[in-house]
Amino acid sequence: MNNGIIAPGPVLAAVLLALVVVAAVVMWLGRIGQWHAAVTASARAIAQLGVVSLLIAAVLQSMWLTALFIVVMFGVAAATSARRVGELRDCAWTSAALGAGVVPVLAMLVGSRLIPVAPIALVPIAGILIGGAMTATSLTGRRALEVLKTRHGEYEAARALGFGQRDAVLLICRPSAGDALLPALDQTRTVGLVTLPGAFVGVLLGGATPLQAGATQVLVLIALLAVEAVAALVVVELVAAGRLKP
Secondary structure (H helix, E strand, O other), rough: OOOOOOOOOOHHHHHHHHHHHHHHHHHHOOOOHHHHHHHHHHHHHHHHHHHHHHHHHHHOOHHHHHHHHHHHHHHHHHHHHHHHHHHHHHHHHHHHHHHHHHHHHHHHHHHHHOOOOOOOHHHHHHHHHHHHHHHHHHHHHHHHHHHHHHHHHHHHHHHOOOOHHHHHEEEEEEHHHHHHHOOOOOOOHHHHEEEOOHHHHHHHHOOOHHHHHHHHHHHHHHHHHHHHHHHHHHHHHHOOOOOOOO
16 A cells, blocks of 8 residues: 555455455355345455456546446336335436435536536446435335335225325334435535545545645445435335335
8 A cells, every 4th residue: 555545465365355254254154134235245346346346447538438327326226226126117216316416416516616517527426325315215214114014004004084094004114214314314424423434535545735624535335325315205105106116
């Protein structure tokens, strides 16, 4: 590691292997999941980041390639959320939730000139926002459908009391949206006290002052919170409308 930069090499490979083994063994001994999931997830991360690292230099030379790269990221996120929530055929609805959160917030950041219209800025910021929206969409959808299934009796009781379908579903599922936003809320509340997230560290390593790094991180965190809140709300409404089903 030189000036905060981690270089590929045998030491990095050995440490990564050791960490993967630790995760897999702990999951196996503790029976807290399938141990091989840690191995496959780690292998995918290494392979995907390796490919992206080779492609990103070319992508950052062209706005058209940058736009295409962001669209690909969005599509993968929508498909991932669709599989987590239900089936791949739900991709259109998870895309709606992602887009409702990401598009207006990203447009606001670019329109205000806080984020320059340059590939080197657009790719990481769009990736962060899309990733946050994907997490919120997946968590909200899974939790809402699970709650609707386990508390179906309460749903039927609400219908018997005269509630419409949408109101009865929202009565049961709305708290699940709040649960899905807890990670984003906790990260925002504790930033600087518990963690120094990637945007802060990255800007610092890029040569900015601590104040500039802090301003960038605050902007990213609050933008993420807005994106995830909108995505979660849209997912709950899609469940209430019967577009996303158990």
